[in-house]
Amino acid sequence: xxxxxxxxxxxxxxxxxxxxxxxxxxxxxxxxxxxxxxxxxxxxxxxxxxxxxxxxxxxxxxxxxxxxxxxxxxxxxxxxxxxxxxxxxxxxxxxxxxxxxxxxxxxxxxxxxxxxxxxxxxxxxxxxxxxxxxxxxxxxxxxxxxxxxxxxxxxxxxxxxxxxxxxxxxxxxxxxxxxxxxxxxxxxxxxxxxxxxxxxxxxxxxxxxxxxxxxxxxxxxxxxxxxxxxxxxxxxxxxxxxxxxxxxxxxxxxxxxxxxxxxxxxxxxxxxxxxxxxxxxxxxxxxxxxxxxxxxxxxxxxxxxxxxxxxxxxxxxxxxxxxxxxxxxxxxxxxxxxxxxxxxxxxxxxxxxxxxxxxxxx
Numbered sequence: 001x002x003x004x005x006x007x008x009x010x011x012x013x014x015x016x017x018x019x020x021x022x023x024x025x026x027x028x029x030x031x032x033x034x035x036x037x038x039x040x041x042x043x044x045x046x047x048x049x050x051x052x053x054x055x056x057x058x059x060x061x062x063x064x065x066x067x068x069x070x071x072x073x074x075x076x077x078x079x080x081x082x083x084x085x086x087x088x089x090x091x092x093x094x095x096x097x098x099x100x101x102x103x104x105x106x107x108x109x110x111x112x113x114x115x116x117x118x119x120x121x122x123x124x125x126x127x128x129x130x131x132x133x134x135x136x137x138x139x140x141x142x143x144x145x146x147x148x149x150x151x152x153x154x155x156x157x158x159x160x161x162x163x164x165x166x167x168x169x170x171x172x173x174x175x176x177x178x179x180x181x182x183x184x185x186x187x188x189x190x191x192x193x194x195x196x197x198x199x200x201x202x203x204x205x206x207x208x209x210x211x212x213x214x215x216x217x218x219x220x221x222x223x224x225x226x227x228x229x230x231x232x233x234x235x236x237x238x239x240x241x242x243x244x245x246x247x248x249x250x251x252x253x254x255x256x257x258x259x260x261x262x263x264x265x266x267x268x269x270x271x272x273x274x275x276x277x278x279x280x281x282x283x284x285x286x287x288x289x290x291x292x293x294x295x296x297x298x299x300x301x302x303x304x305x306x307x308x309x310x311x312x313x314x315x316x317x318x319x320x321x322x323x324x325x326x327x328x329x330x331x332x333x334x335x336x337x338x339x340x341x342x343x344x345x346x347x348x349x350x351x352x353x354x355x356x357x358x359x360x361x362x
Contacts, residue, residue, distance in 0.1 A: 014124055015124075015125075018124075021121075024323065026323050028321060029318070029321050029322065029323040030321060030322045030323065030343075030347055030350060030351065031323050031341075032322060032323060032324050032340050032341040032343060032347070032351060033323045033324050033325040033339070033341065034225075034325075034341065035165070035195075035221055035300070035301055035302050035341050036220075036221075036225050036341065037221065037222065037223035037225070037269075037272055037273075037276070037301070038341075038343040038344050038347060039223065039272045039275075039344070041223075041262070041268065042268065045265065045268065048261075049258065049261050049262070052257060052261050053254060053257055053258065053261075056253050056254060056257045057253065058253065058254075060253070061249050061253075062249050062251055062252060062253045062256055063256070064248065064249070066087055066251055066256060068260060069087070069251070069256050069259055069260055070085045070087070070231075072259075072260055072263045072264065073085055073231055073263065076263045076264070076266045077217070077231075077263070077266070078202070078204050078205070079204060079231075079233045080204065080205060080207055080208065080233075082236075083207050083233045083234065083236065083239075084233065084234075084236045084239035084240070084243075085231050085232070085233050085239070086231065086232050086233075086239050086242050086243055086246060087229065087230070087231050087246070087250070087251050088229075088230040088231070088232070088246070088250065088251075089228045089229070089230070089250050089251065089255075090218055090220065090228040090229065090230045091192065091194060091216055091217070091218040091220075091230035091232075092118055092122075092230070093230065093247075093250065094216055094230045094231075094232050095118050095119065095122045095216075096122045096125065096126070097242055097245045097246055098122075098157060098188075098190065098214075098242060099122040099123055099125065099126035099128055099157070100126050100245045101241055101242050101244070101245050102126075102128070102156045102157055102188075103126040103127055103128050104156070106129075107128050107129075107155075107156040107157075108128060108129045108130070108131055108153045108154070108155045108156060108157075109122075109123040109128050109129070109130045109131065109155060109156065109157045109158075109159070110130075110131045110132075110133065110146075110149055110150065110153060110155035110157070110158045110159070111130075111131075111132060111133070111158065111159035111160070111161075112132070112133050112134075112135050112141060112142075112146065112159075112160070112161075112164070113132035113133065113134060113135065113331055114135065114166060114167065114327070114330050114331035114333060114334055115132075115159065115161055115164055115165070116159070116161055116164075116165050116192065116194075117330075119159045120132065123157075128156070128157075131149055131153050131155065133145050133146050133149045134333065135164075135167070135169075135333060137333065138296075139164070139167040139168075139169045139296060139304075139333070140169060140171065140172070141171045141172065141175045141176075143175045143178060143179075146175075146179055146182075147178065147179070147182050150179065150182045150183055151182070154186050154187070155183070155186075155187050156186075156187045156188070157187060157188055157190060158179060158183055158187060158188070158189045158190070159189075159190050159192060160176055160179065160189060160190070160191050160192065161191075161192040161194070162176070162191050162192065162193050162196075162199065162201070162202075162203065163195050163198075163199050163298070163299040163300045165194070165195070165300065165302075166302075166304060166325070166327045166330065166334070166337075166339045167296060167298075167304050168296060168297065168298030168299060168300045168302060168303060168304050169296070169297065169298075169299070170199055170201060170297075170299035173201075173203075176189075176191070176203070180210045180212060180213060183212055184212065185211070185212065187212065188212050188213075188214055188234075188238065189210070189212055189213055189214070190214045190215075190216050190232075191203045191213065191214070191215050191216070192216045192217075193215055193216065193217045194216075194217060194218050194220070194221055195221055195299065195300035195301060196217060197221060197222050197269070197270070197273035197301075198221070198273060198276060198277055198280070198299060198300050198301045199299040199300065200277075200299075201299070202215070203215055204217075204233070207233060207234055207235075211235050212235070213234055213235075214232055214233070214234035214235070214238065215232065215233055215234065216230065216231075216232040217230065217231055217232070218230040218231075219259065219263075221300075221301055222269045222273065223262075223269045223272055223273075224258070224259065224262060224269075227254070227255045227258050227259060228255060229251065229255055229259050273301075276301050276342050279342050279343070279344070279345060279348055280298060280301065280303065280342045282345070282348070283303060283340075283342055283348050283352070284298065284303055286348075286352050287303065287305055287340075287352070287355070290352075290355065290356055290359060291359070292307055292308055292359060293305055293306075293307055293355075293359070294306040294307070301341065301342045302339050302340060302341045302342060303339070303340050303342065304327070304334075304337055304338070304339050304340075305337065305338055305339075305340065306335075306336050306337050306338075307336060307338065307359065308336060309336070310326060310328050310335075310336040310337060310338050311326065311328065312358075313338065313355070313358045313359065314326040314338060316354075316357070316358035317351075317354055317355065317358050320354040320357065320358070322350065322351055322354050324338050324339065324340045324341075324351075325338065325339040325340075326338055327339050
């Protein structure tokens with residue numbers, strides 16, 4: 001007699017009720033939905049990288065400690081001397097590792113919302129309770145609400161994205177310090193600086209001030225999204241504990257080799273980030289000049305806007321082969337909002353023409 005596996009008995013109900021993380025197919029579209037750097041490496045550098053990767057020993061496991069890669073990250077990306085670094089397969093894996101390490105019974109995760117969805121998702125996966133605290137209507141931190149939530153819930157993990165996704169907001173540093181002080185020795189505060197190359201602001205240099213501060217970053221937005229590499233630094237005793245839950249060999253040899261090659265020449269990516277900051281300024285001004293478009297301040301490589309009938313505008317943009325992110329259903333504060341990745345001057349011009357056409361044809 002054939003036996004049928006009972007999924008409902010096997011899988012946790014909170015997982016069974018979820019939908020898988022959906023990444024839309026962007027084939028044939030101008031892709032402005034994922035905050036990617038639109039620039040390739042210079043051709044000569046591409047060829048040099050290809051030659052470098054050709055010499056990688058694919059038959060061998062990676063170096064278990066990644067000492068050379070960590071040293072380059074410290075030297076080139078501003079991690080203060082004396083602070084240990086933990087590596088992840090993107091910052092997503094780092095978030096997961098922190099959740100697993102801190103998942104004591106009854107432990108909670110706290111973050112402003114709307115924010116990066118993986119804070120709540122990883123908490124759920126690890127069996128932690130997630131507490132979201134609404135931002136103000138202008139997407140700034142509601143400091144009073146955050147401090148009240150910290151006092152009530154005593155979170156093990158508090159996330160502050162600096163700047164925030166999907167809003168682009170760079171929170172006031174004084175508000176963040178107040179949160180670090182309120183959490184105290186009851187938990188950790190993770191400052192997620194995924195968009196730091198575009199914000200030109202960081203808490204990395206302040207690690208020594210706060211024993212409960214962890215700064216997390218990724219090289220994805222800088223221009224290396226395809227290699228999936230994240231890193232975090234903080235209290236060395238804490239990093240030692242997080243290192244225990246890091247999967248062995250989680251950074252593959254091609255990622256390691258590519259990261260070491262490019263980070264040794266990080267000025268190329270820094271120049272691209274500077275160009276994108278300039279394009280952001282021009283794009284925001286151009287969108288603000290269109291009737292009916294509200295442009296929110298952004299310190300990231302994307303811009304959040306609000307338009308009437310955003311769903312209709314989103315569809316019309318897609319009909320013109322342009323894909324942006326419709327975030328209107330993510331949170332009530334994001335009603336009628338679209339998130340647009342800053343791209344090259346040429347691609348931004350294509351988007352602006354399509355946006356103007358979409359607005360006028362409503």
